[in-house]
Every structure is written in structure tokens, then in C-alpha cells.
Amino acid sequence: MSSGLELVDVAVAYGSTRVIDGVSLQVPPGRIVGLVGESGSGKTTLARAIVGSVPLAAGSIRLDGVELRSGHRSREERRAIQLVQQDPFASLNPALTIGFVLDELLRVHGLGGDRAGRRTRSAELLGLVGLEAEVLDRYPRQFSGGQRQRIAIARALAVEPAVLVADEPTSSLDVSVQKTVLELLCELAARMNLATLFISHDLSVIHAVCDHVAVLQGGRLVEVAPSGRFFTHPEHPYSRALLEAVPRIVKESK
Amino acid sequence: MSVDVGSLAVTGLRISGETELVHGVDLALAPGEALGIVGESGSGKTLTLRAVMGLLPRGLRVSGGTVEAGGRVAMIFQDPLSYLDPMTRVGTLLGEICRAHHGGSVAAARARARELFVDVRLPDPDTLLRRYPHQLSGGQRQRVLLAIALAAQPDILLCDEPTTALDVTVQAEVLALLAELRARRGLSLLFVSHDLAVVASLCDRVVVFRDGLAVETGRTADIVNRPTQAYTKALVDAVLPLPALAEVGGE
Numbered sequence: 234m235s236s237g238l239e240l241v242d243v244a245v246a247y248g249s250t251r252v253i254d255g256v257s258l259q260v261p262p263g264r265i266v267g268l269v270g271e272s273g274s275g276k277t278t279l280a281r282a283i284v285g286s287v288p289l290a291a292g293s294i295r296l297d298g299v300e301l302r303s304g305h306r307s308r309e310e311r312r313a314i315q316l317v318q319q320d321p322f323a324s325l326n327p328a329l330t331i332g333f334v335l336d337e338l339l340r341v342h343g344l345g346g347d348r349a350g351r352r353t354r355s356a357e358l359l360g361l362v363g364l365e366a367e368v369l370d371r372y373p374r375q376f377s378g379g380q381r382q383r384i385a386i387a388r389a390l391a392v393e394p395a396v397l398v399a400d401e402p403t404s405s406l407d408v409s410v411q412k413t414v415l416e417l418l419c420e421l422a423a424r425m426n427l428a429t430l431f432i433s434h435d436l437s438v439i440h441a442v443c444d445h446v447a448v449l450q451g452g453r454l455v456e457v458a459p460s461g462r463f464f465t466h467p468e469h470p471y472s473r474a475l476l477e478a479v480p481r482i483v484k485e486s487k
Numbered sequence: 488m489s490v491d492v493g494s495l496a497v498t499g500l501r502i503s504g505e506t507e508l509v510h511g512v513d514l515a516l517a518p519g520e521a522l523g524i525v526g527e528s529g530s531g532k533t534l535t536l537r538a539v540m541g542l543l544p545r546g547l548r549v550s551g552g553t554v555e556a557g558g559r560v561a562m563i564f565q566d567p568l569s570y571l572d573p574m575t576r577v578g579t580l581l582g583e584i585c586r587a588h589h590g591g592s593v594a595a596a597r598a599r600a601r602e603l604f605v606d607v608r609l610p611d612p613d614t615l616l617r618r619y620p621h622q623l624s625g626g627q628r629q630r631v632l633l634a635i636a637l638a639a640q641p642d643i644l645l646c647d648e649p650t651t652a653l654d655v656t657v658q659a660e661v662l663a664l665l666a667e668l669r670a671r672r673g674l675s676l677l678f679v680s681h682d683l684a685v686v687a688s689l690c691d692r693v694v695v696f697r698d699g700l701a702v703e704t705g706r707t708a709d710i711v712n713r714p715t716q717a718y719t720k721a722l723v724d725a726v727l728p729l730p731a732l733a734e735v736g737g738e
Contacts, residue, residue, distance in 0.1 A: 271657075408682075
């Protein structure tokens with residue numbers, strides 16, 4: 234029985250300062266857990282610790298009950314947890330076509346079979362995120378921001394991960410595009426049974442996609458609650474302060 | 488024809504580079520009013536604001552229409568750090584700006600700078616005046632930029648996404664400060680944002696921009712509840728809803 238991603242008492246230190254401390258959190262397969270916090274709260278540092286790019290000072294990160302190494306991870310361990318970042322343009326090599334990027338990734342990980350098989354698989358991956366196969370021969374600059382984020386998601390899914398960490402994936406997108414990318418992430422979590430940790434500073438985005446919400450303040454979790462309760466009855470004063478500060482549109486009741 | 492102090496009339500504004508980017512926009516800001524401009528990236532909202540201020544990027548020009556401002560105009564921006572000198576203490580910078588506007592002694596300018604820091608609700612002004620920009624938080628920097636704008640004693644304040652880079656709690660404080668300055672000084676606000684909820688929380692009326700055109704203008708409540716254009720409706724629908732927060736102590 235798979236239990237997804239588990240953080241147990243995780244701490245991360247820069248020098249002697251603990252910027253993340255005592256963080257315990259579960260992200261079950263097929264579920265989306267939202268991590269919200271203000272700038273400097275440690276959201277991105279926690280994402281980096283989960284994907285193994287910064288070492289833990291204490292605690293452990295487990296995947297389906299198996300502890301992941303805090304320092305140098307094996308290829309399999311790295312494959313299992315994929316990261317989607319805020320700025321897809323910065324994470325795509327401008328000199329390489331989308332097809333080349335996906336092909337190389339599949340080849341390195343021994344997925345998709347021969348050249349033709351990998352091309353077919355690349356087209357499938359693009360289909361999964363709502364893009365046509367003909368974009369394989371295009372370069373990152375030829376896409377809109379929303380399309381680039383879809384490509385970044387397709388690339389993350391290429392290695393068939395168990396966990397997706399999405400760090401502010403829609404923060405640089407226009408609102409109309411944001412909605413379609415959020416819908417895509419929800420659909421993928423359910424369809425591929427992905428344990429998704431969704432990091433955002435935007436509570437309305439968290440509300441739209443997440444089953445559970447975790448609130449990070451100064452490197453510590455102050456509240457973890459199901460979405461249904463959190464948005465109407467937050468327990469921690471900081472959670473309430475965050476929710477009260479969100480500008481809302483007041484619609485007249487009909 | 489002159490316009491009333493604090494009012495702004497933009498008529499048939501066109502902005503061009505190699506191609507035309509803004510295609511004849513009309514805006515009317517009444518004295519003391521807060522008018523919002525919303526639109527997605529590339530809709531021309533920031534260019535319009537910059538044209539009013541005379542700050543179009545190199546290569547772009549006003550190719551048609553008129554801008555008439557009643558009184559002095561000042562502007563604040565999304566990223567205050569790029570408008571502050573990293574090597575100069577913010578108090579020194581603000582003092583120099585006060586002297587440039589109003590002359591007087593260095594000491595008088597210092598005192599004026601301190602008053603402005605109090606006006607924008609910066610805590611402990613005597614300490615913060617001595618700080619360099621990198622020593623301030625994002626919200627503090629935006630307040631410093633606001634103090635610089637106020638040093639010109641403007642009648643109209645142009646705001647270009649001033650809270651977009653701020654945390655939500657800090658954003659709420661800066662929006663409250665802008666509303667307060669508007670009430671206290673009778674400042675007219677022209678406020679640009681991609682976020683309809685932010686604009687709606689501050690502005691009486693909203694103009695919706697798309698592809699260099701103002702596609703709809705109306706009272707905020709009407710725009711939100713009874714949009715007439717399909718694009719406006721799509722923009723309203725794209726605002727993600729949040730359930731109402733229960734009162735503290737409620738079940």
C-alpha cells in the first residue's frame with residue numbers, strides 16, 4: 234500500500250540558522266496538498282529539500298514508506314519526485330526544441346524504447362497536457378507562458394514520477410490561462426494518482442485545487458487542515474490574518 | 488481648454504512603436520476619484536499610464552490623442568527597488584527630492600522627509616530614514632516610493648501594479664494606505680492592475696483593457712455583477728472565488 238510523500242520533522246539549515254524546522258506533512262497519492270506562506274516563510278526551500286537539492290539538517294523524507302537520502306540521491310529517487318517551477322522559460326533551454334528535450338530525457342532514463350518509440354511517447358506526453366504533437370519541433374520562445382508551463386509539466390511527467398512538487402506554477406500567468414493550468418494539474422493528480430504538493434502565496438489558487446492546506450510561517454507549519462474547514466474556519470490567528478487580507482470581489486446576491 | 492484640479496482627461500490616445508500598440512483610448516478621472524484599469528499582460532494598461540506620465544520606453548511614442556491633467560501628477564511602480572538608488576540612504580534621497588521640488592535648507596528638507604515617512608505610516612522614521620534600500624522590506628520600499636511621489640504634492644497619483652510584488656497582508660496595508668491618502672488629501676488615483684479583486688477593493692470605477700483598447704467602462708459593482716462585454720465576463724469569471732470566512736468564535 235503506497236502512502237505517498239511523507240515529511241517527518243524536517244529541518245533545513247543555512248549555516249547555523251534553521252530556515253525550516255519541525256515540518257511534518259503527508260501528501261497521499263492522487264491528492265493535492267497546498268502549501269501557503271508569505272515570502273521568506275521557507276516554501277521554496279522546503280520544495281528544494283523535497284526534491285533533494287538542499288540537504289536536511291534533521292528529520293526525514295519518505296516515499297511510500299522508504300526514506301529518501303538527504304544528500305546525493307540515486308537516479309530512481311530523483312525520478313520519483315519532479316518539480317515544476319514558477320518560470321517555465323527559465324527552466325527550458327532556449328536552444329533546444331521541445332522534442333529534443335523530451336527525447337533526451339526519455340533516453341537517459343531508458344523509457345519509451347527506440348527513437349521512434351520515444352517520439353511517440355513525447356507526443357503522448359504533450360497530448361496529456363493539451364498540446365498537439367506538431368509542437369515537438371518548436372523552440373521555447375515560440376510558445377506563450379501558459380503553453381510553456383504545460384511543456385514544463387509534460388517534461389516532469391515524462392519520467393513517470395510518484396510525486397509532483399509545483400512551486401507557484403501559475404504565478405506568472407494571466408488569470409484566464411491560470412485557470413486552465415490549474416484544471417490540468419487537478420486532472421493529472423487524479424488520473425495519474427500523483428501525490429502533488431502545490432506551493433503558492435495565493436490562497437484563492439490553493440482553494441481552487443487543494444484537498445488539504447498547510448500554512449508555513451517562519452519555517453514552521455502553523456496549521457494543516459482540510460480545505461473544506463480551513464477556508465471558513467481557520468484555527469491559527471496567522472491563517473485567519475492571511476485569509477482576511479485577500480481582496481475579494483463582492484458579488485450581489487441574486 | 489483647461490481641466491479641474493485633480494482631474495485627468497485622456498482622449499483618443501494612441502501609442503506606437505513599429506506598430507500601433509494602443510488604439511485610441513479615452514479615460515476620464517474626476518477630482519478625488521479612484522479609477523482602476525484592469526487587463527491581461529500586453530493589453531496596454533501600463534503603456535497608457537506611462538504615456539500620461541511622459542515615461543514611455545525608448546522607441547515608443549504618443550501617435551495620437553491628447554492627455555490633459557489638472558495639477559501635478561506623480562507615479563508609483565510595481566518594483567520600487569529599481570527606482571531607488573542602492574548607494575544612497577532613503578532619507579538622503581527623499582531629502583534631495585524635497586529640495587528639488589521646494590528648495591529650502593537641507594535641514595528643512597530632512598524635516599519634510601520625516602513628515603512624509605510619517606504620512607506613509609513608516610514605523611520608526613528616524614531609523615528608517617538612515618537605511619539603504621536593500622535594508623528595507625518590500626512593503627517598506629513601496630512606502631518610501633509613495634513618500635517620494637507625495638513629495639511633489641501631487642493632485643493625481645498614477646499607480647502601476649504597486650502591490651503585485653507584495654505579500655497579501657502587506658498588500659492589504661498598502662491598499663488601505665492609498666485609500667486613506669485619497670480621503671485625507673483628496674488625491675485622485677489611476678490604478679492599474681491585472682488583479683480585478685485588488686482594483687475592485689480600491690476603485691469606484693473600472694476600465695477594462697484588451698489589446699490596446701478600452702473595451703468596457705463602468706462602476707465597479709456593475710462591471711463585477713453586470714458585465715456587458717464577453718471579455719469582461721470572462722475576466723470576472725476567472726477570479727477564483729473564496730468562501731466567506733466565519734466570524735471568530737462562530738461554530
